[in-house]
Amino acid sequence: MQLGANLPKIGSYNRAVVLETIQASDGISRVQIAARTRLTAQTVSVIVRRLLEEGLVVEDGSVPSSGGKPRTILRVDPGAGYAVGVHFDPQEISCVLADLAGRPVARSHLAVRTALSPEAVIRQMARAARRILREAGVPDGKVLGVGLACPGPLDGDGVMVSPPRLPAWDQVPIKRLLCEHTRFPVTVDNDATAAAIGERWAGTARTTPSFAYLYLGTGIGGGIFLDNQVYRGRSMNAAEFGHITVEPDGPECYCGNRGCVEALCCPSAIEAALGVPHAAACAAAARGEPAAREVIERVARRLADAAVSVVNMLDIDLLVLGGPALREVGEIYREVIAQAVTDRALARRLHAVRVETSPIAADAAAIGAASLVFHATYAPRLRTTLLGG
Ligand SMILES: [Zn+2]
Numbered sequence: 611m612q613l614g615a616n617l618p619k620i621g622s623y624n625r626a627v628v629l630e631t632i633q634a635s636d637g638i639s640r641v642q643i644a645a646r647t648r649l650t651a652q653t654v655s656v657i658v659r660r661l662l663e664e665g666l667v668v669e670d671g672s673v674p675s676s677g678g679k680p681r682t683i684l685r686v687d688p689g690a691g692y693a694v695g696v697h698f699d700p701q702e703i704s705c706v707l708a709d710l711a712g713r714p715v716a717r718s719h720l721a722v723r724t725a726l727s728p729e730a731v732i733r734q735m736a737r738a739a740r741r742i743l744r745e746a747g748v749p750d751g752k753v754l755g756v757g758l759a760c761p762g763p764l765d766g767d768g769v770m771v772s773p774p775r776l777p778a779w780d781q782v783p784i785k786r787l788l789c790e791h792t793r794f795p796v797t798v799d800n801d802a803t804a805a806a807i808g809e810r811w812a813g814t815a816r817t818t819p820s821f822a823y824l825y826l827g828t829g830i831g832g833g834i835f836l837d838n839q840v841y842r843g844r845s846m847n848a849a850e851f852g853h854i855t856v857e858p859d860g861p862e863c864y865c866g867n868r869g870c871v872e873a874l875c876c877p878s879a880i881e882a883a884l885g886v887p888h889a890a891a892c893a894a895a896a897r898g899e900p901a902a903r904e905v906i907e908r909v910a911r912r913l914a915d916a917a918v919s920v921v922n923m924l925d926i927d928l929l930v931l932g933g934p935a936l937r938e939v940g941e942i943y944r945e946v947i948a949q950a951v952t953d954r955a956l957a958r959r960l961h962a963v964r965v966e967t968s969p970i971a972a973d974a975a976a977i978g979a980a981s982l983v984f985h986a987t988y989a990p991r992l993r994t995t996l997l998g999g
Pocket of ligand 1: 852864866873
């Protein structure tokens with residue numbers, strides 16, 4: 611069923627569209643905003659005046675225009691608000707303080723001791739968030755919230771549901787607990803979707819309406835933006851690209867499927883094939899050592915098989931590769947995947963699909979977690995507008 615929308619809600623949606631347009635640009639005038647959003651000049655003018663009054667946007671010089679008076683350039687004020695992004699990985703807690711432009715202004719990393727209870731680990735996350743704010747001298751009043759990227763699956767209330775590799779974390783209400791310990795509002799998402807939102811806010815996908823994000827961490831996940839909207843699926847667990855079968859007779863996967871790209875390409879599979887830690891294997895491949903190179907290229911080909919399926923299914927403009935497991939081997943993966951998409955995607959004669967490694971790859975999920983807060987606060991969401999959320 612299609613739903614109608616009331617005018618006040620459309621007003622706040624337009625405001626978010628304008629703010630996102632300013633954020634995505636590198637300086638933009640009111641006339642350019644009107645042209646890009648197809649809003650009237652008067653509507654843009656009214657919205658921009660309010661954003662200026664609220665201090666979210668600043669005027670930053672002017673450019674000459676043909677004939678008329680010079681046009682004032684608008685930018686988001688990076689110091690108008692901050693968010694703390696926390697990425698909880700089974701081995702490490704990464705923490706980033708990001709300004710409103712999505713740029714990290716401080717970061718910290720801390721190892722997770724496996725013996726700790728979930729509650730103790732969540733207290734560690736809260737202390738890390740508090741410490742990064744204290745050290746950067748950002749007062750609580752400027753903090754829009756804490757974003758948390760954690761391994762899925764997650765339910766709609768931010769409760770972890772049987773996460774693989776983390777048996778003690780089943781049914782842990784991680785969102786509520788982190789909120790209690792930090793006393794900030796917490797926005798939570800799975801790590802791969804968070805990384806995709808970070809890419810949208812601050813990375814290579816700022817102006818791309820439809821893209822997919824292939825996240826390579828301890829496991830393999832993904833995120834999807836279609837027509838400028840993040841797509842989460844029925845239960846917030848869409849884009850599980852790691853569980854595409856690429857070897858029908860391959861090993862059984864914990865997900866219940868067989869021959870999944872994750873089972874064949876995750877860091878532990880590379881370690882098993884070479885008998886050395888993942889980082890050493892990647893470094894050896896980057897140096898060109900034949901055995902390591904052969905394993906990494908085989909992994910790249912399996913990733914490429916999955917990538918071609920993703921491109922065929924979604925008909926996107928851009929595929930972004932990101933996540934900590936790309937370190938040292940990102941360019942090898944990118945080349946093999948780009949070639950496969952160029953040669954084998956069904957719509958290749960209609961349009962090109964770019965394949966790029968994320969410029970924020972190493973901290974993608976933590977920066978993405980901070981962006982979750984901005985995205986939840988400011989991004990135009992038609993569905994929420996329509997449903998009155
Ligand atoms: Zn699987």
